[in-house]
Amino acid sequence: MSGGAQGATLMPAWDSDTGAVAVLAVLAGDEAYGFPLSAVREILAPPPLTEVPRAPSHFLGVIAVRGQIITVIDLPKMLHLEAEQTDPYGRILLVDNGEELIGVAVDRVIQVYRMEPNQIEYASAMSAELSDYVVGVGRVPSGSSADAEDMLILIDPVSLLGGVQ
């Protein structure tokens, strides 16, 4: 698998007290999510998806990317959020969780933000259920108005599917 070692170094990037982090913001369902850019290997137009019978419902299925079979997940379902995602998905992110590449289906890619530590509110303050996958919430300048802020749910790629066994 590509970059198992890199995967392991992703967490410090979120934790670091100094220095900015590049975050890829995506829209899935009604929420905006952020992934550390360093963990996103590729953004794909969705290839044909093959469903895997008997797999938990947050697994959308598998796709073949350059001969490799990649598991694709539905992010809102995985986080137990009710929001329905639109189908067909606009894009699939290939995210390296340190073990394997995981396909994350999203509606669209918003943009890349450079986030300072002070823009991030860590998950310790949030619900226990979410904290398995979520590092925290990031605040970014809103696209719609200059004064407002948008919220990004920041995903921890290392725990993504690592904890689901």
Next chain:
Amino acid sequence: MSDPRDNVQQEFLSEAQELVEALSRDLLLLDEAHHRNERIDPALVNEIFRSVHTLKGIAGMFGYKHVGVVAHALEDLLDDLRLGRTLVEPHLLDVLFDSVERFQQLLALEDPQSPEEEAGVQEYIAAIRAIGTESAKEEGDPLDQYAIEPAVLSVLTEYEEHRLRACIRQGLRLYRLRAAFDLTAIDDSIETLRAVASDDAEIITYLPSMEGGNEDTIELVVLLASGAPKEQLEAHFEGRYGTIEAIEERTHLPTLPPRPTSIPSTGASMETQAEEDSGQASLQSVANSVRVDIRKLDHLMNVVGELALVRSAVNRIVDQFKGDATYRQSLTDLDRIGRGFERQLAELRTGILDVRMVPLGQVFNKLARIVRQAAREHDKQVRLVVTGANTEVDKLIVEKLTDPLMHLVRNAIDHGIEPGDARIRAAKPAEGTLALNAYHKGSNVVIEVEDDGGGMNALQLQEAAVSRGLLNADAGLELSRQEMLDLVFLPGLSTRSEVTDLSGRGVGMDVVKTNILRMGGVISIESEQGSGTKITVTLPITLAIIRALIVTVASRTFALPITVVREAIPYIPEEVRTIEGREVITLRGETLAICDLARLFGFRGSSREEGRFVVVGSMGNRELGFVVDGLVGQDDVIIKALGKSLASVRGFAGATDLGDRKVALVLDAPALFTEHFDGPEAGWAMETHP
């Protein structure tokens, strides 16, 4: 001979020369033996046969047509000779000696296909054919003189049978030597026996005996022919080996217990190798190697799979006794043994995979000919530089790789490397260089095709893609140079007639890419305008390839390993009965349990009732009919593992890319059998995620 363009050509010529010299040497020995009226050593005839056979093979590969046909005719003659259908006589020796000069002449030709030589070659071949097989006359079957058990005769190869007859005709007597061999060193021991015997006896064959022997040894019955008195043989063999007895003439011996005929006589392996005409030979010496049909290895691989099943069946039984204190010690031992078994099994698997590995040099040799051909066609000077020709990859990959690589090499010469004058104007040496590099990188093998030609014009590729509607103009502007180069892999980017507009690299590159992807590989391109192009192909070293039946269930496609499929029959809903809550049908009077995959996988409503099939699977002594909607056909598929995240989902052995980026899941037959017959709780429980 001073043509520096083709190293491989040189290698061929030197190999061919060596073979012809060996042929000449061996013919002299044969002639000498014939003159002195001595016994002709069969090994010598075999040696001559093999030289000619190898020469035929490599001549075919390198387009030495005349050498090939002459060798072919000679091979037939020599085959008759070694099988005793033709006898050594002066005229035959003349013809054979003539071949040495013929070969030397033909190898020295400027044009190995020269039509001027045709007449002479045909004349010589006619002379070879004229010898025919008349000279060998049978005067009753000499085998009738001896009471050799039919069971023994039936397992002799044609060659062994011939040697047996020839020895009897020479007035040699037959002996039976019973000797015990240590199983671990049997190959060496037999070699030693051969060496010991060669002085005064010929080993016809040896067969395992069912008597004697124990766990570590096996008793072989060796059939010997010798002119020496029995006492001498006794002195020679007894003590070192076992007992020796003369085979009686025309009397009946008590029949030996039946022996397993499935154990082949290893003594025939070299002959078999020479007899099999696979139509190709490598430049490598075959002295220490055996050519094996890849299907035999596939078979062994399947057996390993079966053993793994046996292992899990044993585990299931062991589980039933867990918690019972009476068995604690035994279970601990069993567990240890089981783990040892698994280790060995894994080693066996690795070993078989290793045997499947062949050097890439096999492909490179073919490519060398393409280079030569293409360079001639375009009147370009091309020097081929090969590195890493001994890099090994799976045999199947090598086969599937030939076409894509041939395409890349052709492209590099047709469109990459410039004509000599253009190169000189560009301040490059008139002779272009094409490099083929292969090396291992982790569990992958990397192959580079690199030329120092004109390179590719990225902007032209981009313009072509836009003008053909493959790319919209705005998107085109945002592409990086690398992305523009990658456009070359788009289907339909260029057509043959427009090749030169695009610096010509578009033709068929999409096909090349598809082929590489289907093998689980990656292809990438680097090109610098004016200085050359490098195409890098990265492939896994081994592939797990299985033959599978492709079926559809509720419009989804699945692959079922063919090894478990016995037959497929129409599904007739009216014939389904229920026994103890399980659905069964009757097939040829037997009850067959069936399993509707659509229902098992929870596909609702979409399955039809009409025109479905039951695919009858069999594993061990169990049979189970899988009800499917349609049969698509058989295919060789490459199984790829599902990601770790799906490890908990049972019933699938992996997935395979059927092309067009469509993925089909490969059914895990053992798991489905276990689930059906032993219930989900026996092996595993269905995951109950929200």
